[in-house]
Amino acid sequence: MAEFTQRVFSGVQPSGNLHLGNYLGAVRRWVELQDRYPCIFCVVDLHAITVYQEPKALEHATREVAAAYIAAGIDAQKHIVFNQSRVPEHAELAWLFNCVVRLGWLNRMTQFKDKAGKDREAASAGLYVYPSLMAADILAYRATHVPVGEDQKQHLELTRDIAAKFNHDYAERIAERGVGVPTTIGDETVNAWFPLTEPLIDGPATRVMSLRDGTKKMSKSDPSDLSRINLTDDAEQISRKIRKAKTDPDGLPSEVAGLAGRPEADNLVGIYAALTGKTRQDVLAEFGGRQFSEFKPVLADLAVEVLSPISGRMRELLSDPAGIDATLRDGAGRAREIATATIAETKAIMGLIDN
Numbered sequence: 509m510a511e512f513t514q515r516v517f518s519g520v521q522p523s524g525n526l527h528l529g530n531y532l533g534a535v536r537r538w539v540e541l542q543d544r545y546p547c548i549f550c551v552v553d554l555h556a557i558t559v560y561q562e563p564k565a566l567e568h569a570t571r572e573v574a575a576a577y578i579a580a581g582i583d584a585q586k587h588i589v590f591n592q593s594r595v596p597e598h599a600e601l602a603w604l605f606n607c608v609v610r611l612g613w614l615n616r617m618t619q620f621k622d623k624a625g626k627d628r629e630a631a632s633a634g635l636y637v638y639p640s641l642m643a644a645d646i647l648a649y650r651a652t653h654v655p656v657g658e659d660q661k662q663h664l665e666l667t668r669d670i671a672a673k674f675n676h677d678y679a680e681r682i683a684e685r686g687v688g689v690p691t692t693i694g695d696e697t698v699n700a701w702f703p704l705t706e707p708l709i710d711g712p713a714t715r716v717m718s719l720r721d722g723t724k725k726m727s728k729s730d731p732s733d734l735s736r737i738n739l740t741d742d743a744e745q746i747s748r749k750i751r752k753a754k755t756d757p758d759g760l761p762s763e764v765a766g767l768a769g770r771p772e773a774d775n776l777v778g779i780y781a782a783l784t785g786k787t788r789q790d791v792l793a794e795f796g797g798r799q800f801s802e803f804k805p806v807l808a809d810l811a812v813e814v815l816s817p818i819s820g821r822m823r824e825l826l827s828d829p830a831g832i833d834a835t836l837r838d839g840a841g842r843a844r845e846i847a848t849a850t851i852a853e854t855k856a857i858m859g860l861i862d863n
């Protein structure tokens with residue numbers, strides 16, 4: 509049976525500093541996937557502008573995210589690294605998907621509700637249809653695997669819903685044109701043009717929380733810089749933020765069950781686990797019964813050890829912006845070859861004449 513070519517796609521928005529959550533929840537896991545799949549890693553600048561970005565800051569953040577990918581160990585020669593707006597097919601496919609996605613589906617997106625806040629009337633239309641663009645990013649390459657943090661789960665389910673509806677609505681044309689790939693869903697086999705992408709959400713750090721409030725996720729947009737460790741922070745800043753991280757007065761438990769109801773403790777243990785590639789249980793086996801005053805300095809040293817080579821390399825790369833731009837240009841050229849072929853066939857399936 510024919511199969512979809514396995515391919516990984518993921519992206520980060522250049523909307524501020526990359527932080528430890530982005531690194532542990534996303535980028536670091538991408539590095540591991542590179543040996544197993546052909547990968548495409550995108551700096552999603554068109555997603556960033558769904559909320560206003562100061563143009564110079566956007567340029568800087570775009571290069572910074574690209575530099576972080578490379579500094580973290582992504583091979584931009586072997587794989588593809590580019591910024592989204594260079595490949596206009598993303599926006600084109602997003603329009604086609606706007607006509608597939610249902611308002612009811614978009615209305616359920618919790619990220620829109622969070623980001624739009626109370627004054628929904630004042631949110632951009634782009635913020636509302638953001639998930640169509642995300643589906644387009646992924647499906648322009650008919651990507652089969654998408655590694656992301658927990659907060660993107662709902663968007664990936666929507667991507668599958670869009671793919672499934674497209675496959676269903678255009679089933680006859682897909683069959684007629686002989687481009688379908690037999691895909692088993694439950695106990696049914698459908699002839700799919702778009703794959704039903706698998707989210708890859710796993711490991712101890714799919715949701716890294718704020719260092720100031722264990723119930724909020726670590727985020728680029730948190731007004732308190734103490735809430736997050738930025739990939740550009742130096743050793744002194746990293747140590748200070750971990751020292752100041754909120755904790756409760758108890759020591760570390762010896763079992764994972766003892767972390768229940770202690771979000772700050774759970775978060776620091778999760779970060780330690782992710783940084784060492786261990787499980788929370790391994791970490792507690794080592795540190796159970798100790799106080800945070802002992803654990804924090806060890807965690808700080810570890811974070812510095814893992815992150816400083818990355819921030820050092822990022823600084824080097826950022827000292828040559830033209831070099832980063834050349835990498836992005838080259839990546840976009842290769843991305844575009846794949847995307848144009850997908851979009852041409854998608855349009856033909858839909859009856860949009862383009863010859």
Ligand code: AMP
Nearest residue numbers: 521529530533534656657714715716726
């Ligand atoms: P964003 O910063 O929203 O562009 O997110 C880029 C990637 O990082 C996505 O895969 C997110 O799921 C992931 N991510 C963002 N914040 C966190 C967090 N606090 N913990 C784990 N993963 C995160």
Ligand code: TRP
Nearest residue numbers: 517518519520521552555642645
């Ligand atoms: N929406 C994602 C985020 O905010 C970023 C993103 C855009 C993305 N397009 C993507 C992630 C495609 C994975 C695949 O984190």
